[in-house]
Amino acid sequence: MKNGVVIVTGASRGIGQATAIRLANDFAKIVLVARSGDLLEETAASISSAGSETLTIECDLRKPDVAEMIVKRTLAQFGSINSVVNIAGAVPQIDLFEMTDEQWEDGEALKLHGARRLTLKAWEALKASKGSVIFTSGNSALTPKSGFAAVATVNAAIVALAKAFADRGISDGIQVNSVLPGPVMTDRRRGYLEKYAITKGMTISDAIEHFPVQAGISRYGNPEEIANLIGFILSPAARWMTGTALRIDGGEIKSV
Template identity: 65%
Template sequence: MSRTVAIVTGASQGIGRATAVRLARDFAALVVVARNRSNLEDTAAMARAAGAETLVIEADLSEPRAAKAVVDQTLALFGRIDALLNIAGAVPQVDLFETTDEQWEAGLALKLHGARRLTIAAWPSLMATKGAVVLMSGNSALFPKAPYAAVGTINAAIIALAKAFSDKGIGDGVQVNSVLPGPVMTGRRRSYLEHWAASHNMTVEEATTKFPRDAGIARYGEPEEIAELMAFLVSPGARWMTGAALRMDGGEVKSI
């Protein structure tokens, strides 16, 4: 029986989890990938409740051999790959002059090279299914600043990588786009706000209002909102969209 199969990396929390759960409504099978198996099992349970068969793969995609292992396990169980959503890769927000070589290398290894290797490993199957790929960037790619230089630089590299893959995909029948979220209320961001509020004699509610206001937006985004965009990009309705870098940030970026 033919089945539609999506791989979602970074699926243990935040946007990755929201995307996996959202795609469970559209895909018969999901492969959820991340380093935290316990959290992945929770994601898989949510996806199964939404109707999708699931495969949990605990993997560190910064390791060069992990990409092939993910693809091999996916094909062994499901026989095909129709969509790949590269979401893994949190990069520390550290000042330009304070970011260590190890932090740069860790960010590049997981977010950039992990996505590159996994996309290449999945490419033959994606060609066979005329599949779709999404790479997660961020709107910091459009305005790199010293307080989070590594984030902006790596996100800009993700956009360029997606463009290169999309160029290859025109001839190979594989659709590739990137997504640039703005500030989203993930668990990681909530923890940061709690820490920041405690150290500045402010409530978490006050901090949650302050930061979006300072960024010139009405509120933080929600992971489920980004997930809807991800789902659209791997849907039949988006088949002619390729090479796009789609920003979803509540209007934080003011330039045209």
């Protein structure tokens, strides 16, 4: 892995940024993909200081032709692809009966179809390197609720998609898994909690304390904890693990 090349989408913030920085311990070359160029450069600076080489690609994975561009630029600069980590994408948390068709389609376009297209375009390079793919879903895939219908639907589709790729990967020598985080404190979640606090007449501190209790967990996770799990999955120690959906949610999901 020390000479490997990994593509990380959503690398400008949150779990994607933490994962890109974490993987700099294991991969010599990190391709950072996101829509925010300025934030990507901040991630790149952190990685470069650790000694890894970076390539930043500012783009919108919702556009069908972008995946091929990412793969071509990566191969042109680094010559190979060893891993793809699909993290980009956020689906609106809107009630099932209030979401418009456009909101549904936009939620699917980046997190589901952007990841699907990038994995397809990178497949031959991954086949050559006997590489790995990770899809980031969420534990809402297992517990759909009306207020999180689109989130749960897209996350469940990602788990199924990852298993389909993993099935093909058995014959092609490519490892494919999905990771299902629970509540993780990111800038996006903090923004959601700030809005919730206003509507409920609470302080942001009270809102932050309220949600873990409601979810039956001791605290929020942090992006670095998800990144550490991803780092393990991509390590040689976990190579036989494929087609697996791994929850990391502080015990929020209680079912067997």
